[in-house]
Amino acid sequence: MAEKLLEINHAQIYYATLAGYVKAVDNVNFDINEGEIVGLAGESGCGKSTLIKSIYGFIKYPMKAISGEINLLTNGNKLNMLFVEKEELRKVRWKYISYVPQASLHVLNPVTRIKKQFLESVKREHNVKEKEAMDEVKEYLKSLGLPPDVLDSFPHQLSGGMQQRVIIAMATFLKPRIVLADEPTTALDVVVQRGILQMLRDIQKELKNSLIIVSHDMGVHYQITHKIVIMYAGKIAEIGPTDEIFNNPYHPYTRLLINSLPRIGDREQRSGIEGSPPNLLNPPEGCRFNPRCPSKMKICEEKIPEMVEISKGHFVACHLFQKNGKRVKEDAE
Amino acid sequence: MQSSGKLLELKNVSKIFKIGGLILGTELRAVDNVSLSIDSEKPVIVSIVGESGSGKTTLARMILRLIEPSEGQILLNNRDITQLKKADELLEYRKIVQPIFQNPFAAFNNLRRVSSYLYDTAYSICGAKSKEEANKMIAEVLEAVGLSFEKVVGRYPKQFSGGELQRVSVARALMPRPKLLIADEPVSMVDASIRMNIMNLFKTLKDDYNVSCLYITHDLSTAYYVSDFIAIMFRGNIIEYGPSDLVLTQPLHPYTELLMSSIPRVDKKWQEDIKLSGIEVKEYESTGCKFALRCPYTKDICKKSRPKVIKTNDGREVMCFKYEGKKYEEE
Amino acid sequence: MKSKSKKKKIVVSIWDNKRFVVGFTLLMVFIVLGFIISNFSPYDPRSWGTVPEELPPSLKHPLGTTSLGRDVFWFLAEGIKNSLMIGLVAAIVGGAVGVTVGITAGFSGGVIDRILMAITDTFIAVPSLPILILLAFLFKGRASIMVLGLIISIFSWAWPARQVRAMALSLRERDYISMAFFSGEKPYKILFFEIFPHVIPWTIANFINAILVAIGQEATLAVLGLSALEEATLGTGIYWAMQYQAIFRGLWWWIASPVVAMIILFVSLFLTSKGLQEHLASRRS
Numbered sequence: 005m006a007e008k009l010l011e012i013n014h015a016q017i018y019y020a021t022l023a024g025y026v027k028a029v030d031n032v033n034f035d036i037n038e039g040e041i042v043g044l045a046g047e048s049g050c051g052k053s054t055l056i057k058s059i060y061g062f063i064k065y066p067m068k069a070i071s072g073e074i075n076l077l078t079n080g081n082k083l084n085m086l087f088v089e090k091e092e093l094r095k096v097r098w099k100y101i102s103y104v105p106q107a108s109l110h111v112l113n114p115v116t117r118i119k120k121q122f123l124e125s126v127k128r129e130h131n132v133k134e135k136e137a138m139d140e141v142k143e144y145l146k147s148l149g150l151p152p153d154v155l156d157s158f159p160h161q162l163s164g165g166m167q168q169r170v171i172i173a174m175a176t177f178l179k180p181r182i183v184l185a186d187e188p189t190t191a192l193d194v195v196v197q198r199g200i201l202q203m204l205r206d207i208q209k210e211l212k213n214s215l216i217i218v219s220h221d222m223g224v225h226y227q228i229t230h231k232i233v234i235m236y237a238g239k240i241a242e243i244g245p246t247d248e249i250f251n252n253p254y255h256p257y258t259r260l261l262i263n264s265l266p267r268i269g270d271r272e273q274r275s276g277i278e279g280s281p282p283n284l285l286n287p288p289e290g291c292r293f294n295p296r297c298p299s300k301m302k303i304c305e306e307k308i309p310e311m312v313e314i315s316k317g318h319f320v321a322c323h324l325f326q327k328n329g330k331r332v333k334e335d336a337e
Numbered sequence: 338m339q340s341s342g343k344l345l346e347l348k349n350v351s352k353i354f355k356i357g358g359l360i361l362g363t364e365l366r367a368v369d370n371v372s373l374s375i376d377s378e379k380p381v382i383v384s385i386v387g388e389s390g391s392g393k394t395t396l397a398r399m400i401l402r403l404i405e406p407s408e409g410q411i412l413l414n415n416r417d418i419t420q421l422k423k424a425d426e427l428l429e430y431r432k433i434v435q436p437i438f439q440n441p442f443a444a445f446n447n448l449r450r451v452s453s454y455l456y457d458t459a460y461s462i463c464g465a466k467s468k469e470e471a472n473k474m475i476a477e478v479l480e481a482v483g484l485s486f487e488k489v490v491g492r493y494p495k496q497f498s499g500g501e502l503q504r505v506s507v508a509r510a511l512m513p514r515p516k517l518l519i520a521d522e523p524v525s526m527v528d529a530s531i532r533m534n535i536m537n538l539f540k541t542l543k544d545d546y547n548v549s550c551l552y553i554t555h556d557l558s559t560a561y562y563v564s565d566f567i568a569i570m571f572r573g574n575i576i577e578y579g580p581s582d583l584v585l586t587q588p589l590h591p592y593t594e595l596l597m598s599s600i601p602r603v604d605k606k607w608q609e610d611i612k613l614s615g616i617e618v619k620e621y622e623s624t625g626c627k628f629a630l631r632c633p634y635t636k637d638i639c640k641k642s643r644p645k646v647i648k649t650n651d652g653r654e655v656m657c658f659k660y661e662g663k664k665y666e667e668e
Numbered sequence: 669m670k671s672k673s674k675k676k677k678i679v680v681s682i683w684d685n686k687r688f689v690v691g692f693t694l695l696m697v698f699i700v701l702g703f704i705i706s707n708f709s710p711y712d713p714r715s716w717g718t719v720p721e722e723l724p725p726s727l728k729h730p731l732g733t734t735s736l737g738r739d740v741f742w743f744l745a746e747g748i749k750n751s752l753m754i755g756l757v758a759a760i761v762g763g764a765v766g767v768t769v770g771i772t773a774g775f776s777g778g779v780i781d782r783i784l785m786a787i788t789d790t791f792i793a794v795p796s797l798p799i800l801i802l803l804a805f806l807f808k809g810r811a812s813i814m815v816l817g818l819i820i821s822i823f824s825w826a827w828p829a830r831q832v833r834a835m836a837l838s839l840r841e842r843d844y845i846s847m848a849f850f851s852g853e854k855p856y857k858i859l860f861f862e863i864f865p866h867v868i869p870w871t872i873a874n875f876i877n878a879i880l881v882a883i884g885q886e887a888t889l890a891v892l893g894l895s896a897l898e899e900a901t902l903g904t905g906i907y908w909a910m911q912y913q914a915i916f917r918g919l920w921w922w923i924a925s926p927v928v929a930m931i932i933l934f935v936s937l938f939l940t941s942k943g944l945q946e947h948l949a950s951r952r953s
Contacts, residue, residue: 191389195388195611223601270604275537276535441841
């Protein structure tokens with residue numbers, strides 16, 4: 005069985021505002037194993053970005069970890085990334101866990117050559133001479149199909165796609181066990197997007213680690229992930245193998261979302277989901293999807309549904325399913 | 338070609354931006370010799386699809402008179418829109434053409450009530466004489482987009498969700514019963530679960546209100562879903578045009594093929610890998626085909642001269658040497 | 669998410685901004701001193717020999733007297749008034765010209781924009797001090813407060829013009845301006861209701877800044893003996909003190925009073941403008 009790399013138990017991460025806490029991630033549980041590409045999917049404001057930032061230990065006011073654990077499992081040690089010391093973070097970042105930010109964020113320092121930035125980020129725990137490190141970096145870039153002379157450029161001399169490829173190279177150079185990618189291709193052109201997604205996938209295959217990718221684009225998840233976590237309004241609605249999520253979704257939200265996606269070559273009339281996601285200052289009682297759900301029952305307004313396993317590795321949090329995985333009633337159309 | 342019966346006609350339109358100083362600056366052809374037309378008889382939805390830097394937004398802004406074309410003409414009902422100067426001509430123009438913007442929160446001034454735009458449109462453009470008349474007009478269009486008068490009137494933009502606000506802007510655009518909507522990425526800021534509701538709105542407007550629409554987007558799937566015709570733009574040129582069924586299921590231009598194979602579809606997984614080039618290419622400056630440096634079918638001629646637009650038998654236009662002198666006639 | 673979570677309107681008062689509160693309070697002290705208290709001067713603060721010479725601060729003469737037989741306190745009060753006047757004139761004229769030029773250039777574009785900006789850039793690029801010295805020299809130190817304000821304003825409009833033009837250019841591209849046009853709003857209404865509200869906050873902050881710069885420039889001219897030497901300003905206060913070697917002769921109250929007053933005035937103006945800018949920036953986002 006594949007080794008477990010990350011376990012998330014009852015994670016609660018809120019945002020402090022003057023009007024109260026925005027419950028961005030509320031009681032979320034799941035594990036991540038070695039060798040998986042996991043997609044975090046959902047609409048804006050569903051908490052997927054908050055969650056991935058927290059996994060990286062990147063919790064900054066007004067974001068606040070309330071309770072729970074996001075345990076990074078490294079060589080038998082547990083490190084709760086929700087409440088972690090800066091010193092501890094420095095030890096695990098880049099080496100065990102690394103982060104690829106949104107392409108449009110321009111994280112590279114515009115006045116420093118790529119070479120210097122690369123060495124600074126990978127050298128910290130790695131006491132190698134500069135010359136040797138440099139040769140290694142060049143070798144690595146070549147293996148990823150990047151021209152080594154990008155190292156001598158300044159970030160603005162490279163296109164957005166090339167910058168993102170350099171950042172991915174930096175993030176994977178020390179062979180981390182977990183790579184987090186937060187909307188890694190948003191705002192990039194589709195051709196470049198495909199190239200970058202392939203690159204992430206190939207590196208994962210090579211390192212046999214796990215890749216967690218956040219995207220609002222279901223197509224991205226369909227193309228490269230093995231497993232999808234569907235989030236809605238700060239909670240997990242459904243987790244399952246990618247193909248099952250697309251072909252046999254259990255949660256009404258997942259089903260409506262998948263059905264609303266237009267497909268080329270198919271002009272069938274499609275419709276979106278009525279209403280809009282709830283305000284997370286005062287989320288609805290019970291299941292958070294109940295105000296928009298076509299299969300709503302009385303219990304949905306009263307009780308928060310628990311996660312049940314329907315088939316191997318396929319979980320859903322919906323009152324349509326009993327604890328033993330049996331369906332209570334048919335889903336309304 | 339006869340130019341009557343055209344609602345909108347672009348004739349060899351170009352837009353040149355000067356980059357840098359007066360002396361050392363370079364020129365950028367954001368839109369390069371584009372011709373396109375929309376018939377006035379039957380309403381249609383035409384998608385203009387392209388990636389960033391393709392010139393699609395520049396094209397939309399020229400049709401909306403927000404910037405002037407550097408070369409060529411834009412005709413609306415056979416009148417050059419850059420010649421419209423008088424107040425009544427501009428009023429007439431706004432009765433025919435209306436915009437939908439990408440980000441509804443940027444399109445409404447957040448210090449003003451959303452309904453103030455609806456009232457402005459009712460009084461100034463639709464010629465409402467009384468408050469009752471204006472109210473009636475507003476209630477009617479809001480109903481058409483699935484919103485209620487009570488829910489909208491008197492509220493500020495911040496009090497709406499993105500999807501609702503975008504529907505209000507569609508309702509406002511619909512008020513003068515325009516012939517043409519220019520919608521620039523109208524759903525890219527809207528959540529996936531409600532995107533289709535707005536796309537369906539454009540179909541309804543076409544079928545029930547006879548409104549044609551120029552849908553500008555980077556998203557091929559929604560373009561396929563909603564439009565009758567598709568124009569694929571690349572580096573300022575329309576490189577392929579035709580019925581959306583044909584263009585997206587049997588693409589002719591190598592760039593359209595590349596686009597089709599690169600989009601993350603939800604019904605077919607990617608097959609063999611594509612390769613990104615390591616070199617950064619300067620495609621705008623090319624004197625030949627701008628795609629030649631990346632094209633798998635490149636021949637010598639592609640790098641030297643610009644391909645012409647070739648019309649095919651099945652009603653398509655493609656700008657590529659691959660089809661020159663074959664079974665198709667040249668324009 | 670950001671927009672949705674902020675349902676409740678958060679009202680932030682300007683009085684919560686510490687910089688503004690401190691700056692504005694100090695500024696009010698100066699305004700009261702200059703425009704109200706100065707009117708109660710028992711003697712013309714400008715004339716010589718009205719009080720005994722070179723007295724250190726005392727109850728009768730809170731800031732002492734000068735070698736010229738002037739009361740430092742009343743001279744200072746009058747000086748604050750005149751310095752503020754010069755600042756106001758320069759800021760009003762410079763601000764009005766600057767905003768007009770900036771908006772015209774930004775919205776007309778083309779040739780008009782290029783000509784206006786060429787002129788503006790010239791005024792920004794040319795070093796202002798030598799020219800001010802030249803102009804002031806023509807008046808041989810006999811310019812009135814008004815005229816001084818106008819001379820200084822020659823150089824105070826160019827920078828605002830550039831900034832306003834930049835704002836107008838970016839505002840012109842905003843979608844809601846186009847939306848207003850397509851809703852049939854009249855051009856003058858767009859200018860007044862859609863564009864002005866966005867330029868005004870900046871203009872206020874800039875206005876205070878312009879006052880500050882103008883007072884500083886007057887002081888520079890005064891120290892060189894080129895200001896309105898017969899009038900009382902903060903600058904002429906320093907000028908006379910230096911002429912009579914106040915520092916070397918230990919008459920510290922004479923030289924220190926205008927210098928300290930000027931420093932506090934600068935700080936108060938700076939804090940007010942900075943606080944306003946911060947407040948407006950937080951309100952806009």
